[in-house]
Amino acid sequence: MSPFSHHIYNGKKMALFTKIPEKSFKNFKNTYSLYFFTIIFGVLRYNLVMSKFLYENYKDYFRVGAAISGIILMNDAEKDELFQNMKKRMEEFKKNFKPQPGMPVFKFPEPQPFPKGDMPDKKLAAEQFNLVVAENECKMGSIYHGPDQFDFSGADRLLAFAKQNNQAMRWHTLVWHNQSPRWIFEDGNGGKASKELLEERLKKYIFTVGERYKDDICSVDVVNECISDKNFVLRDGADRSQWFDILGPDYVDKAFFWAKEAFPNSSLVINDYNLEMIEGKRQGMYKLVKGMKERGVPVDTVGLQMHINIQNPPVSEIEQTIELYGSLGLNVIVTEMEVSAYVDKDFEHPDPRREYDKAFLDEQAERYAQIFECFRKEARAGILKDVVLWGITDRMSWKNNFPAPGRGDCPLLFDGDGNPKPAFDRLTK
Ligand code: G3I
Numbered sequence: 001m002s003p004f005s006h007h008i009y010n011g012k013k014m015a016l017f018t019k020i021p022e023k024s025f026k027n028f029k030n031t032y033s034l035y036f037f038t039i040i041f042g043v044l045r046y047n048l049v050m051s052k053f054l055y056e057n058y059k060d061y062f063r064v065g066a067a068i069s070g071i072i073l074m075n076d077a078e079k080d081e082l083f084q085n086m087k088k089r090m091e092e093f094k095k096n097f098k099p100q101p102g103m104p105v106f107k108f109p110e111p112q113p114f115p116k117g118d119m120p121d122k123k124l125a126a127e128q129f130n131l132v133v134a135e136n137e138c139k140m141g142s143i144y145h146g147p148d149q150f151d152f153s154g155a156d157r158l159l160a161f162a163k164q165n166n167q168a169m170r171w172h173t174l175v176w177h178n179q180s181p182r183w184i185f186e187d188g189n190g191g192k193a194s195k196e197l198l199e200e201r202l203k204k205y206i207f208t209v210g211e212r213y214k215d216d217i218c219s220v221d222v223v224n225e226c227i228s229d230k231n232f233v234l235r236d237g238a239d240r241s242q243w244f245d246i247l248g249p250d251y252v253d254k255a256f257f258w259a260k261e262a263f264p265n266s267s268l269v270i271n272d273y274n275l276e277m278i279e280g281k282r283q284g285m286y287k288l289v290k291g292m293k294e295r296g297v298p299v300d301t302v303g304l305q306m307h308i309n310i311q312n313p314p315v316s317e318i319e320q321t322i323e324l325y326g327s328l329g330l331n332v333i334v335t336e337m338e339v340s341a342y343v344d345k346d347f348e349h350p351d352p353r354r355e356y357d358k359a360f361l362d363e364q365a366e367r368y369a370q371i372f373e374c375f376r377k378e379a380r381a382g383i384l385k386d387v388v389l390w391g392i393t394d395r396m397s398w399k400n401n402f403p404a405p406g407r408g409d410c411p412l413l414f415d416g417d418g419n420p421k422p423a424f425d426r427l428t429k
Contacts, residue, residue, distance in 0.1 A: 065129050065131030177240050256297045270302055270303065322383055375387055
């Protein structure tokens with residue numbers, strides 16, 4: 001058998017050419033001519049398969065990115081330590097979990113050890129995308145461990161990966177009410193940090209991160225998820241924002257002014273979820289960014305997270321949302337997209353587990369295809385710049401267990417083993 005006869009691609013074994021039966025050898029006077037033809041055929045077929053690169057298909061319109069879980073860049077010992085932690089956490093979670101009355105009860109999936117060696121996500125991340133963002137490693141809670149303690153190991157690791165693969169990198173995120181370290185809001189004597197102290201800490205953080213990464217980061221989520229789901233104005237202390245609680249409403253403007261100094265060449269993004277899904281929230285963000293522009297605040301891009309599902313929202317609403325922010329002269333990027341199999345109208349009573357059969361996978365493929373067509377249109381109009389998916393394989397998606405513990409989801413372009421799903425095939429057609 002020729003050494004070129006198989007190529008492992010996307011975790012799938014794809015024959016580069018069909019095995020030729022032994023007896024047909026006799027028809028060739030010279031075995032070398034067989035090798036010559038098979039190599040040519042192999043190279044042609046190889047090129048055909050390998051031209052299925054997602055980012056290449058859209059390179060004239062927008063970059064295609066993926067959120068990278070730090071796990072896929074870990075070595076085996078690190079993965080094992082994480083697995084042990086997860087087992088401990090799962091035990092605690094199960095002990096404390098109280099289902100809502102009427103909520104379907106799913107079987108809790110026991111954490112499984114991570115595969116040894118490279119996971120398929122790593123190869124796919126390198127091959128299929130020209131933009132990366134850390135799923136967790138660039139959040140304040142991962143980095144800022146004390147007034148003078150910074151841990152950049154996760155961020156550095158991803159940046160090295162991006163450079164090695166000629167990819168751009170985004171920063172997610174500077175200011176967020178979640179995954180912020182607890183100490184930052186405390187005064188060290190059991191009380192709240194003062195406004196002056198918290199401002200000083202935030203400023204120091206933004207400038208320290210900028211100093212290290214300003215030349216390597218194409219866009220920065222400066223403020224994340226600051227619009228309240230209750231009244232569509234700035235999330236306040238009662239709605240879990242200690243930033244608002246201590247610094248007051250102008251913390252958003254200030255963060256952008258500092259980010260502009262710290263990252264003078266990056267685009268500065270205000271990022272939120274459900275903007276394409278909920279009209280009130282879309283308008284709330286519109287009012288906020290309009291006001292910011294009028295005040296001369298250096299925001300230049302709105303980030304639509306786009307954690308959407310198989311039904312909602314309709315493509316027309318996605319289009320309207322992009323155009324609404326575009327009408328203010330802002331750019332738009334899609335920052336965290338996936339298409340869940342579940343509509344989950346009411347998070348307290350999520351949909352029962354469904355089959356991920358051919359009909360579903362084709363429907364999902366069609367939905368991805370229609371939305372990416374809309375993205376193309378909005379890129380042509382000069383508004384949409386980047387599209388980032390929140391993960392690579394279904395196995396690693398944050399949607400597994402959210403909002404229904406024990407219910408796996410199926411929202412991305414590659415299945416758990418890294419095989420391309422129909423949605424990937426549609427987007428690379
Ligand atoms: O790092 C710990 C590890 O030490 C521990 O052993 C392990 C046990 O499960 O947990 C690890 O932390 C988890 C972390 O992900 C890294 O895997 C946290 O428990 C878990 O809460 C955290 O979830 C992340 C979530 O943000 C936190 O809010 C998800 O991976 C991440 O996908 C998600 O991303 C957010 C965006 O930042 C903002 N928009 C919404 C999006 C989805 O929630």
